[in-house]
Amino acid sequence: xxxxxxxxxxxxxxxxxxxxxxxxxxxxxxxxxxxxxxxxxxxxxxxxxxxxxxxxxxxxxxxxxxxxxxxxxxxxxxxxxxxxxxxxxxxxxxxxxxxxxxxxxxxxxxxx
Amino acid sequence: xxxxxxxxxxxxxxxxxxxxxxxxxxxxxxxxxxxxxxxxxxxxxxxxxxxxxxxxxxxxxxxxxxxxxxxxxxxxxxxxxxxxxxxxxxxxxxxxxxxxxxxxxxxxxxxxxxx
Numbered sequence: 761x762x763x764x765x766x767x768x769x770x771x772x773x774x775x776x777x778x779x780x781x782x783x784x785x786x787x788x789x790x791x792x793x794x795x796x797x798x799x800x801x802x803x804x805x806x807x808x809x810x811x812x813x814x815x816x817x818x819x820x821x822x823x824x825x826x827x828x829x830x831x832x833x834x835x836x837x838x839x840x841x842x843x844x845x846x847x848x849x850x851x852x853x854x855x856x857x858x859x860x861x862x863x864x865x866x867x868x869x870x871x872x
Numbered sequence: 873x874x875x876x877x878x879x880x881x882x883x884x885x886x887x888x889x890x891x892x893x894x895x896x897x898x899x900x901x902x903x904x905x906x907x908x909x910x911x912x913x914x915x916x917x918x919x920x921x922x923x924x925x926x927x928x929x930x931x932x933x934x935x936x937x938x939x940x941x942x943x944x945x946x947x948x949x950x951x952x953x954x955x956x957x958x959x960x961x962x963x964x965x966x967x968x969x970x971x972x973x974x975x976x977x978x979x980x981x982x983x984x985x986x987x
Contacts, residue, residue: 764915793973802980803962808973816973850915854973860906861966861975863915 761787764853764864772870778839781867785832785853791815792834793861794826797848806849809834810856838869846871874899874971876963878978885953886986893948893981895963905946906964906975907937916962922946933957958985 765784773779785792794806805818809828826836832853838845848868852861875898885891897903904923908916920931927939937948946963960982964975 791973793975795975803975803977805974805976810973816971818974852916852975860918860921862918863908865915868913 764851764862766849766851766864766867768867769865770868770870772872773841774872775841775843777841778837779841779869780835780837781849781851781869783834783836783851783853783864785834785851786862789853789855789862790832791854791856791859791861792828792832793852793854794834794836795850795852796820797850797866798846803850806836841871843871845869874965874967874976876965876976876978878961878963878981880981881979882982882984884984884986887955888952891948891950891953891957891983893961893963893983895946895948895978896944897946897963897965897976898944899965899967899976901967903965903967905937905939906966907931907935907946907948908962908964910960910962910980912959919948919961953983953985955985955987958983 767782791810793808797803808816812828823839828834848866850866852863854861877896906921907919910916919935922929922939960980962980963978966975
């Protein structure tokens with residue numbers, strides 16, 4: 761089976777812009793989770809979607825949002841970008857959410 | 873509250889030496905436990921996991937980990953380290969209920985391997 765794919769792999773934006781990141785899970789997986797990784801804060805959970813519904817959400821401002829489509833693909837959106845949003849954004853999929861999560865390669869976002 | 877502690881930020885070992893990376897967790901119920909490895913600029917690769925049963929679990933690349941409930945620990949071990957093992961290692965915990973679909977990670981341990 762193909763692994764988790766994320767697009768784009770690299771992104772450069774300026775403050776105030778918005779960005780959309782995409783994640784395609786492993787075939788058959790219905791749960792997609794998103795994480796932000798920074799040197800200062802480590803790996804932090806953003807949110808998790810299962811069957812197009814957000815089931816769990818981390819402690820991030822409302823500028824961070826996501827959605828999941830009927831084919832389980834997921835997108836996350838960050839509006840009004842700030843310098844501190846520069847990070848590696850990782851998406852992970854699992855069959856049902858309580859199972860093992862398999863990670864994609866990440867999207868490296870740089871905000872200038 | 874759920875949390876994971878990896879006490880060692882950076883560990884250096886010689887190639888061929890044994891390795892133990894420490895992980896302690898705080899979790900209200902019986903947790904699911906994981907070790908992931910990350911190479912620079914890459915995503916996380918699963919090394920091994922513990923859900924239930926035998927407390928000594930085997931993973932890929934010759935790694936193993938032991939779950940000790942009494943010590944709330946899940947330490948990762950390898951008998952003989954290879955230069956290609958140099959990477960960052962993350963311990964993580966998850967479960968059911970309110971933490972569904974969410975992994976709690978430690979801050980990671982950076983492993984350097986000397987030739």
